Amino acid sequence: MIRIKIRRFHARREPQELVQEWEVKEGSTLLEALTSIKCEKDPTLTFRSGCRSSVCGSCAVRVNGKEVLACAYKPKEGDLVEPRRFAKVIKDLAVDESEAFKTLKSAKAWLGEPKEDAVVTPEDEKRTERQSDCILCSSCYSACPVLETNPAFLGPFALTRDWRYVADPREGDIKGKIDTIQQNGVWDCTLCGECTAVCPQGIDPKSDILMLRTKSTQMGHVDPNMGSFGSFGLDF
Amino acid sequence: MSDILVIGGGGAGLCAAIAAKETGASVSVLGKTYPTRSQTSMAQGGINAALGNVGEDSIEAHIADTLRSAHTLGDENMIRRLCEKAPEAIGWLDSIGVPFSRLEGGRVAQRRLGGAGSERACYAQDYTGLKILHTLYDRALGMGVEFLDELFMLNFIVEEGRVLGVTAIDIGSGEVRAIGAKSVVVATGGYSGLYRGFTTNSSATTGDGVAAAVRAGCVLSDMEFVQFHPTALKRSGILISESARGAGGYLLNSRGERFIDELKPRDVVAKAIWEQIESGEDVYLDIRHLGEAFIEENLPQERKLAKLYEGVDPATDLIPIKPVAHYTMGGIEVDPNHMTKVKGLFAAGECANAYVHGANRLGGNSLLETVVFGREAGEGAALFAREYGSVSPASSAQFEKDRDFVAAIPQFTNQIDFYEKRDFMGKIFYRNVGIVRGEMGLKGVLAAIRQMQKELPFMGIADKSREFNTNLLEFIEFGNMVELAEIVLVSAIGRNESRGAHQREDFPAEDDEKFGGVHSLSWKEQGVLCNEFEGMR
Numbered sequence: 001m002i003r004i005k006i007r008r009f010h011a012r013r014e015p016q017e018l019v020q021e022w023e024v025k026e027g028s029t030l031l032e033a034l035t036s037i038k039c040e041k042d043p044t045l046t047f048r049s050g051c052r053s054s055v056c057g058s059c060a061v062r063v064n065g066k067e068v069l070a071c072a073y074k075p076k077e078g079d080l081v082e083p084r085r086f087a088k089v090i091k092d093l094a095v096d097e098s099e100a101f102k103t104l105k106s107a108k109a110w111l112g113e114p115k116e117d118a119v120v121t122p123e124d125e126k127r128t129e130r131q132s133d134c135i136l137c138s139s140c141y142s143a144c145p146v147l148e149t150n151p152a153f154l155g156p157f158a159l160t161r162d163w164r165y166v167a168d169p170r171e172g173d174i175k176g177k178i179d180t181i182q183q184n185g186v187w188d189c190t191l192c193g194e195c196t197a198v199c200p201q202g203i204d205p206k207s208d209i210l211m212l213r214t215k216s217t218q219m220g221h222v223d224p225n226m227g228s229f230g231s232f233g234l235d236f
Numbered sequence: 237m238s239d240i241l242v243i244g245g246g247g248a249g250l251c252a253a254i255a256a257k258e259t260g261a262s263v264s265v266l267g268k269t270y271p272t273r274s275q276t277s278m279a280q281g282g283i284n285a286a287l288g289n290v291g292e293d294s295i296e297a298h299i300a301d302t303l304r305s306a307h308t309l310g311d312e313n314m315i316r317r318l319c320e321k322a323p324e325a326i327g328w329l330d331s332i333g334v335p336f337s338r339l340e341g342g343r344v345a346q347r348r349l350g351g352a353g354s355e356r357a358c359y360a361q362d363y364t365g366l367k368i369l370h371t372l373y374d375r376a377l378g379m380g381v382e383f384l385d386e387l388f389m390l391n392f393i394v395e396e397g398r399v400l401g402v403t404a405i406d407i408g409s410g411e412v413r414a415i416g417a418k419s420v421v422v423a424t425g426g427y428s429g430l431y432r433g434f435t436t437n438s439s440a441t442t443g444d445g446v447a448a449a450v451r452a453g454c455v456l457s458d459m460e461f462v463q464f465h466p467t468a469l470k471r472s473g474i475l476i477s478e479s480a481r482g483a484g485g486y487l488l489n490s491r492g493e494r495f496i497d498e499l500k501p502r503d504v505v506a507k508a509i510w511e512q513i514e515s516g517e518d519v520y521l522d523i524r525h526l527g528e529a530f531i532e533e534n535l536p537q538e539r540k541l542a543k544l545y546e547g548v549d550p551a552t553d554l555i556p557i558k559p560v561a562h563y564t565m566g567g568i569e570v571d572p573n574h575m576t577k578v579k580g581l582f583a584a585g586e587c588a589n590a591y592v593h594g595a596n597r598l599g600g601n602s603l604l605e606t607v608v609f610g611r612e613a614g615e616g617a618a619l620f621a622r623e624y625g626s627v628s629p630a631s632s633a634q635f636e637k638d639r640d641f642v643a644a645i646p647q648f649t650n651q652i653d654f655y656e657k658r659d660f661m662g663k664i665f666y667r668n669v670g671i672v673r674g675e676m677g678l679k680g681v682l683a684a685i686r687q688m689q690k691e692l693p694f695m696g697i698a699d700k701s702r703e704f705n706t707n708l709l710e711f712i713e714f715g716n717m718v719e720l721a722e723i724v725l726v727s728a729i730g731r732n733e734s735r736g737a738h739q740r741e742d743f744p745a746e747d748d749e750k751f752g753g754v755h756s757l758s759w760k761e762q763g764v765l766c767n768e769f770e771g772m773r
Contacts, residue, residue: 011703029544039655043707044699048269050438053474053541055366056273072544090408091704097270098385110378111333111371119342125335132335132360132367136272161374170333 002026004033004075006045007082009089024075031059031070034081034093046092054200057137060084061093067139067198084142086151100138100155107154108180109161113172124169131164131208133201140195140205152184156195156205159185163208166215178212178219186212187224238264238382239621240614241417243389243402243445245271247279247365247603248585249423250372251610252617253381256421259618266384266404266415268440268709271373275425275441275586276606279365280477280537281349282357283329283607284600285322289339290346290355295319297353302601305351305501306594307736307746308753309458314572314591318601318608325607326358334371336360348482349599351501357600362477362537365603384415388709389444390638392420392452392581393629399452399581400629403638407709410702412642414635416628418621419580421613422449423606426564426586427720428462429713432662434670435561436468436475445587447716449568450723454576455759457589457770458566459720460728461737463597464671465562466505467521472545473560476538478502478599480523483534488554489517503596503737506559510671513558520554527551559671563602565593565737566727569757574613577759580620584613591755595736645708648696654714657688657695661721673728674741682725688718726767727756 001023009017022041024033031049038045050056052071059070062082075081087095140156147153162181165171186209195205213223239261242253249265257263265271286298298319303310326344330336337345337359346355360367377383386407393401393414401416424445428437435441450456466487467476481487481498487505489495489512496508509519523531528551531539535550542550567589574582574590584590585606592605664684668677692715699707733747734740746752750772758767 010701012701038707039659043655043697044701046699046704046706048706050269050273050440051275051278052439052472053278053537055277055363055537056269056438057277058269058273072540091701094704094706096408101270101385104374105377108378110374112378114331114333120330120336120338121342122338122340124342125338128335129361132370133363134370135277135366136270136370164335165333165374168333168335170331 002075002077004079004081006092007080008092009083010091019080027074029071030063030068030073030075030081033075034070046094048094055135057135060137060139060142062142067142069137069200072200084138086142086144086147087138097138100141103154103158104161107158107162107185108177109158109165111165111168111171112176115170115172118170120169128164128167130201130203131160134160134203135201137200139198139200143194143198145192145194146188146190150184150188153188154181154185159212160203160205160208163212166212174215175219178216178221181212182216182221186216237416237626238262239418240421240617241266241401241415242421242423242614243267244274244423244425244587245373245383246274246423246425246585247276247369247372247606248610248613249421250369250376251607252421252423252582252584252614254372254376254379255611255614256618257376257379257381259615261618261621262382264382264384264417265376266387266389266402268386268388268407268444270385271383272370274369275438276365276369276603278436278438278475279603280362280475281479282347282359282364282600283326283368283603284352284356284598285326285358285604286319286356287323287326287344287346287358289343293354293356298322298356301352302592302598305596305598306592307596308748309591309594309736309755311591318592318604321608322604325604329368329371329607332371332375334360335367347479349478350481350499350505351598352600359479362479362535368603387413388712389424389448390712391448391634392578393634394452394578395630397453398579398627400627403635405642405709407704410705412635412639414632416626418624418626419582419617421582421584421617422568422587423583423585423610424587426567427717428561428564430661430717430721430724431561431665432658433473434662434666435473436465437561442713442717443720444713444716446567447719449576449583450719450758450760452581453578454581455569455757456566456723457569457755457757458727459724459758460731460756461565461595462561462724463502463563463565463737464506464559466502466509466559467557468560469542469545470556470558474541474545475562476521476542476555476557477535480521480535480538483523483526483530485521485523485526488520488522501596502599506671507739509557509559519557521557522554523550524552561666563597565589565595565597573616574609575616575620580624582613582617584610595738642708645697645711646700649694650696650698652691652695654695654711658714658717661685661688661717665721669724669728672739672741675729678725678729682722682729685718685721685725689722692718722765723758726765727758730756730767730769
C-alpha cells in the first residue's frame, strides 16, 4: 500500500478546501485507486471517468503539479492529486469544463468550407495524424501559463485542432480559419512547450501554433509583438 | 425549446443531430457526458463499406456476411439498406473531414475484420471511432447544434402515446429540469455495463436510455443477445482490437497451441476461448511475429494498454486475454423509420434494435449503423417535428415525480451498499449470463436480481450534496441496470436454444423450427414486465 493526498473542494462545507490522505494499492492506476476509495471508503469523493483506456478524455487531473490521465498513471507514495487549472472547481476533482470546450467554437475548429474534389494522400493524412489523436482531455489547457494572465486565450488544443483542418487538403477556406485565430490566438502563445510536455497523446501544440504563425504571415497577418517592437524603435 | 432533442452525443446521436440540423430545424443534444467522451470514442477496428479499395468486394457480399452472422434474426430489408448506403456514408464522413487512413492515390484504406469475406473496414489507425466522433462533433459545433452537456436524462415525458420531451438532472447544479421538444431521438448506447468488471465498455454504458424507453412504453427486443469480444486484457477487460487478429495475430493456449481459426465471427472465437479457459488453460494473443514496426504503426493503442495494464510489450511478449461483454445487440425496437412504439420518439445506434445485427454483430457494422441509421433517425425526427409541430404538455406529472424521486434518494436508508451489489451483479452476469449459459444459472441470477430490486429502498447514497453528485448518479444508473438485468434474464431463460451470441449448454443446438427468425419482445404494462417470443411456433 502507498499513501496519496487528494485536494478536495466543496462549496457548502467549512473549510471549502482540504487535503486528505488515503491508502491505496500500489501498482494500480490512479483511476482504479480513486474508484476504490469512492466505492469502498468515501462515496462523496468526486471525479470524472469513462473508458479506462485513455481515449475518452474524462479523467485528466494534476499530480504533483503535472497533468495526467488518471487511467494511465500509476500513483507513487506521497503524490498530491489536484483538479485541473483554469476551470472553476465544482467538487473535488471535477471542474467546470465548459470554458475550455468553448474555445473550440471560438476558434471555429472544424472544416469550414469542404472542397469537393480534394484528394487526401497518405502523406497528407500522416501530416496531421497525431493532431487528430486529440482526446480533448484539457490537460494542455490546464498546463498553459498564458491562461494565467489572459483567460480569453484560445489555448493549445483548439489551436492544434485548427491546424489539423488548415493542413487538410479538404479545407476550402484556410483564410477564414487563419483570420479567426489572430486575436487571443497564435500570437499570444509564448512557445514555452508546457502543453507538449503534458499531452497524453504525444501531440505538440507548440509546433502546430508555429505552423499557424507561418501560415498567418503568408496570409498577410503581422506578428503584433514584432509590430510594437518596431514602433518602440521609431519612438526612441 | 428546440424542435428536435437528441439524447446522447455519440456517433448515432451526432449523426442524427447533424442530419436534423441540415433540414433547417433547431436541434439540441443532451448527454450525461461531453459528446467526445461517448462509447463511440472506443471503437477501434473500423467501419464497413463494400468499396473494394483493397480486395474485391460487393454490396451483395456485405449483405450476405451480415445476414449470415445474424443467424435468422436480421431483417434483410434493413440490412440491405445499411449495406447499400455504406459507401455513401463513407463519402459523407470523408467530406466533413474524417482523417481516414489512406492508400496511394488518396482512396480510403480498408482492412479485414472477423466474419468478413473481404477487406471491408475503413479505418483511421486504431482510432477509427475516436476520429469519426471528434469530426462529427466539430461538424455539429460548426452547424450551430446546441449542446446540453452533463445533463443526465431520467425519463421521457409521454402523453397520449407521444413523446413531448425528457426530464433530466443538471449534473453541475443537481437541479431537475423538464426539456420539451417536438420530437426526440434516443441514442444513449448499450447496456454492457451490466457486466461491470467484465466489459470493454466505458463505466458510463449503463443502458439509461433503454431503461427509460421501456418505462415510457417502448418495446425492447432480443435483449438476451450480448456480444463478447474474444480479446480483452485479462486483468482489466480493456479491449484489444479485432484488427490485431485481422492483421494475422494468433490465439494460443498455455501449451502454445492454436485452437481456433482466429478470423471466425466473434461468437465462435469467444466460445472457443471460453472453453479453453474453463478447461484450465490460459489464453494469449500473439502478435509478436507482426514485428515492432507494424505494431507501432497499426496497433499503437493496443501496445500502450498492454504495457499499462498487463505489464507486457506485445512486440516481445504474449498478451494474456479473456473474452468480455462488448456490445449489446438487443435494444429498443424500432420500425423501418427508426421510430419506437412511442410516437415522435426515435432510436438509433446501440440502444436501438433495428434488426441488422441479429444474434451476432459483425465487427465494423456498428459504426456503420450509427452513421447510416443515426442520420435516418435524425431525418425522421425532423420530418415528424414538421408534420406534428409542438404540443404543450397537459400536466407536469412526470417532472414532479422525477423531481420528488431525486429529492427523496438522499433520504433512503443506505443500509445496503449498492457499489458492492453492482460488482456482484457484474460477476454473476459474467459467470451465468455470459458466453455459455444454462437454465439453473440464469434462474439463480434472476432470483438475485429480483432480490436487488426489492432491496433498492434499503440502498442509497452517502453523498447528500446537490452539486455534481456522482454517488447519486451512479445509484440512478444502478436502478436502470437492475431494471434491464431482469429483462435480459427473462429473455435468455425463454430462449431454449443456442443461436449466435446466446449459447445454452442445456440447449446446444440452433432450433430453427421453434426459434428461427423469432425475436424476444419485452415491455411493461402498469410497471409489470411482459415478455413474449414473437410468432414462436
